[in-house]
Amino acid sequence: MIRLLKATMAMAAVSASIAAHAAAPxxxxxxxxxxxxxxxxxxxxxxxxxxxxxxxxxxxxxAPEALDSSHIDxxxxxxxxxxxxxxxxxxxxxxxxFDVAHWPTAHYVTRSLTKTATGYAAMGALxxxxxxxxxxxxxxxxxxxxxxxxxxxxxxxxxDFGAGKGDxxxxxxxxxxxxxxxxxxxxxKS
Numbered sequence: 452m453i454r455l456l457k458a459t460m461a462m463a464a465v466s467a468s469i470a471a472h473a474a475a476p477x478x479x480x481x482x483x484x485x486x487x488x489x490x491x492x493x494x495x496x497x498x499x500x501x502x503x504x505x506x507x508x509x510x511x512x513x514a515p516e517a518l519d520s521s522h523i524d525x526x527x528x529x530x531x532x533x534x535x536x537x538x539x540x541x542x543x544x545x546x547x548x549f550d551v552a553h554w555p556t557a558h559y560v561t562r563s564l565t566k567t568a569t570g571y572a573a574m575g576a577l578x579x580x581x582x583x584x585x586x587x588x589x590x591x592x593x594x595x596x597x598x599x600x601x602x603x604x605x606x607x608x609x610x611d612f613g614a615g616k617g618d619x620x621x622x623x624x625x626x627x628x629x630x631x632x633x634x635x636x637x638x639x640k641s
Contacts, residue, residue: 477521480599480637482509487635489527493534493609494626500539506531509635511601513592515571518564523573523601527557547616548609554580570603579612588631599637606630 489504506528513521529549534540544551561575562585570591577586590603608627609615619625 477512477514477517478599479640480511480513481640482507482511482635483598483638484508487633489525489633490631492630492632494628495539496624500534500536502532502534502543504528504531505533509601509637510640511599511635511637513564513599513601515566515592518566518571521561521564523559523561523564523575525559527559529555529557542619547619548614550580559586577607577612580614582612584611590633598639601635601637602633604630604632 484506487507487509489507491502491504492499493502494500504527508526510524511522513523529551530544532540532543532549534543543549546552557577557579559575559577561573564571564573567589570589573588573590574585575588576583584607586605586607588603588605590601593600607629609625609629610620610622610627615621615625615627
């Protein structure tokens with residue numbers, strides 16, 4: 452009887468510890484704009500070209516042991532696009548691709564996060580040109596005493612978001628597929 456009582460008490464303590472651990476809130480971070488990057492690779496006339504968004508914010512609530520309460524929210528200033536070609540950047544900002552006059556930002560918000568064999572996966576909603584579609588991302592999360600880092604990638608099709616009107620709707624010169632990569636240096640929110 453005493454053994455059963457001790458075993459029951461031990462199981463209750465383990466259950467309480469697991470519940471407390473699972474209920475622990477995710478740590479809150481903001482991306483350091485000086486050390487973080489958000490880039491993309493497109494294909495134009497059969498050759499890859501790389502672009503960067505110089506202005507974006509990222510709010511991250513993340514804990515590996517509390518993925519249900521973890522969350523990623525990224526707001527991108529589309530005017531800050533830089534593909535190292537002035538004419539191409541003008542076209543990207545123009546009415547036929549991003550149309551920054553009407554939609555100056557893109558917004559990505561996660562819906563769910565899961566652990567994978569190589570890191571983490573997130574399913575989130577990307578809103579671009581007023582169109583919202585689910586876009587999965589794969590990422591790794593590392594933490595040091597001073598900061599944390601979230602690095603990963605995604606793939607999307609620009610035409611799914613209407614980013615290609617007029618001459619740019621054809622994929623003859625600019626491919627539909629776009630690869631996204633990011634490296635966010637995260638500082639704890641104070």
